[in-house]
Amino acid sequence: MTGxxxxxxxxxxxxxxxxxxxxxxxxxxxxxxRPWAAIIVPKAAQNARWMGVARTWPDxxxxxxxxxxxxxxxxxxxxxxxxxxxxxxxxxxxxxYWPILVTGNAPGYFRAGARQAAGRDLLLLQQLxxxxxxxxxxxxxxxxxxxxENEEEDFLAHWLEGMAGWSLGDQMPAPEPTTLALPEWLDExxxxxxxxxxxxxxxxxxxxxxxxxxxxxxSDAGARFxxxxxxxxxxxxxxxxxxxxxxxxVAADKSSxxxxxxxxxxxEHLLMYELRSSTVHTGRLHGPEALxxxxxxxxxxxGDPSRTHHMMTGNxxxxxxxxxxHQLGGPLHSADPILRELKEIQSGVITLAPPMPK
Numbered sequence: 001m002t003g004x005x006x007x008x009x010x011x012x013x014x015x016x017x018x019x020x021x022x023x024x025x026x027x028x029x030x031x032x033x034r035p036w037a038a039i040i041v042p043k044a045a046q047n048a049r050w051m052g053v054a055r056t057w058p059d060x061x062x063x064x065x066x067x068x069x070x071x072x073x074x075x076x077x078x079x080x081x082x083x084x085x086x087x088x089x090x091x092x093x094x095x096x097y098w099p100i101l102v103t104g105n106a107p108g109y110f111r112a113g114a115r116q117a118a119g120r121d122l123l124l125l126q127q128l129x130x131x132x133x134x135x136x137x138x139x140x141x142x143x144x145x146x147x148x149e150n151e152e153e154d155f156l157a158h159w160l161e162g163m164a165g166w167s168l169g170d171q172m173p174a175p176e177p178t179t180l181a182l183p184e185w186l187d188e189x190x191x192x193x194x195x196x197x198x199x200x201x202x203x204x205x206x207x208x209x210x211x212x213x214x215x216x217x218x219s220d221a222g223a224r225f226x227x228x229x230x231x232x233x234x235x236x237x238x239x240x241x242x243x244x245x246x247x248x249x250v251a252a253d254k255s256s257x258x259x260x261x262x263x264x265x266x267x268e269h270l271l272m273y274e275l276r277s278s279t280v281h282t283g284r285l286h287g288p289e290a291l292x293x294x295x296x297x298x299x300x301x302x303g304d305p306s307r308t309h310h311m312m313t314g315n316x317x318x319x320x321x322x323x324x325x326h327q328l329g330g331p332l333h334s335a336d337p338i339l340r341e342l343k344e345i346q347s348g349v350i351t352l353a354p355p356m357p358k
Contacts, residue, residue: 033105034114037152038122039075039140039159040102040129044083044095046136046214049293053085053093056172057135059180060098068190070104070125075156078174081166086215087293096172099140099159103152111145118143124193124200127207131324132183136211189328199328202231206320218287218313219279225313226276228320232327242267248323252335266339269346270316275309287313308345315341 002008042057060074079099085091104121108114119142126137141159146152193199209224230236233244245267250258278284286309288294315338322333 031107031109031113034108034111035103035105035146035152036114036118036143037146037155038102038118038143039156040100040122040126040137041079041140042095042097043136043138043211044093045086046211048086048093049216053091054172055093056096056175057098058096058175059178061100061180061182065182067125067128067186068104068194069106069121070102072125073101073103074180075099075101075160077160079160079163080168080172081163082168094168094172096168096174098177101152101156103146106143114145115143118145124190124203127203128186128189128193129182130207130210131203131321131328132186132330133180134321136207136214183330185329189330192328198231198234202228202324205231206324209320210317213313213317216287216293216310217289218310219275219285219289222272222286222309222313222316223276223279225316225320226271226273228324229271232323238271238273242271245270245319245323248319248326249335249339252322252326252332254334254336258335258339266342269342270312270319270338272309272312272316311341311345315345 044055048055061072062074064071064073066072075098077099078096080094080096083093083095085093102122102125104118106114106117106121108117122139122143126139129137140163141155144155146155193203205224205227209221209228212218212221212224226241229241229244233241235241235244242264246260246263249263249266250260253263275286279286286306288306288310290306318341319335319338322335322338326332
């Protein structure tokens with residue numbers, strides 16, 4: 001409401017009552033739940049620069065799994081297809097995987113609203129799976145509303161029929177499946193994520209940062225990983241974010257030998273605020289993406305700054321993953337590997353193998 005203060009105060013109580021009645025009316029008539037189905041698959045572009053042209057994910061769920069309002073079921077059909085390399089479209093990646101069928105129910109007075117609700121739930125699921133499996137998940141098919149009973153069978157059959165046209169056939173035969181093991185605390189994590197705003201924000205930042213990192217876009221990844229810490233700490237202050245990391249490192253020190261001062265120094269180095277600031281505010285690139293996806297051909301005796309930044313970003317990814325898992329109800333993993341890798345990088349160690357996500 002706008003206008004003279006006296007007039008606003010006089011109208012405030014009346015409009016507050018109107019809004020309260022409107023809210024009660026909406027709550028008395030909740031939207032119907034509409035069943036939907038979608039398909040998710042591992043993202044082909046992740047680590048493509050390092051892993052060669054044949055990419056397979058042989059693991060699958062052994063039984064349907066419930067997470068929040070959704071049920072995940074591994075499809076017993078091995079799917080293969082060709083993907084262009086993200087840095088060179090003349091190179092094709094052959095990928096193979098067991099798709100996951102996701103079904104659920106979404107509230108909506110209208111179809112569009114229900115699909116949007118399903119899309120939000122599915123995105124949170126993809127981000128949680130990225131967190132716990134250390135791989136990116138993309139949509140093989142967007143959420144589709146089911147109009148009749150058991151329609152998901154036709155939905156899946158139609159998708160598989162379409163994917164058969166892309167199949168690599170005998171070039172990538174189905175492997176012996178292994179088990180995709182997901183932690184038991186995921187369902188509890190879902191309840192936490194939907195109850196506190198900081199968790200969806202942190203998961204969104206982590207999911208996008210993870211994609212950037214596994215596609216060697218480490219400058220943007222580093223900036224977004226720092227956003228994960230800021231979201232968890234509920235702050236935009238670098239000093240408070242560093243305190244959040246410091247406290248976590250001390251709590252996760254299994255040897256109980258890490259001093260507060262040492263943890264503060266480690267937090268300072270891990271968050272790389274100065275480099276993040278130059279990326280966010282001036283657009284400067286610090287990682288291998290500055291070469292447009294060109295492979296690393298040589299490393300000088302003094303090291304390579306872009307490679308070092310990529311390694312530091314990988315360590316930051318490890319830190320953010322551990323912090324998120326712990327706050328969402330998972331175990332408190334030791335900080336020792338993170339601190340050890342930080343020390344090695346600072347001592348000049350250069351690893352030519354890919355800094356794989358942890």
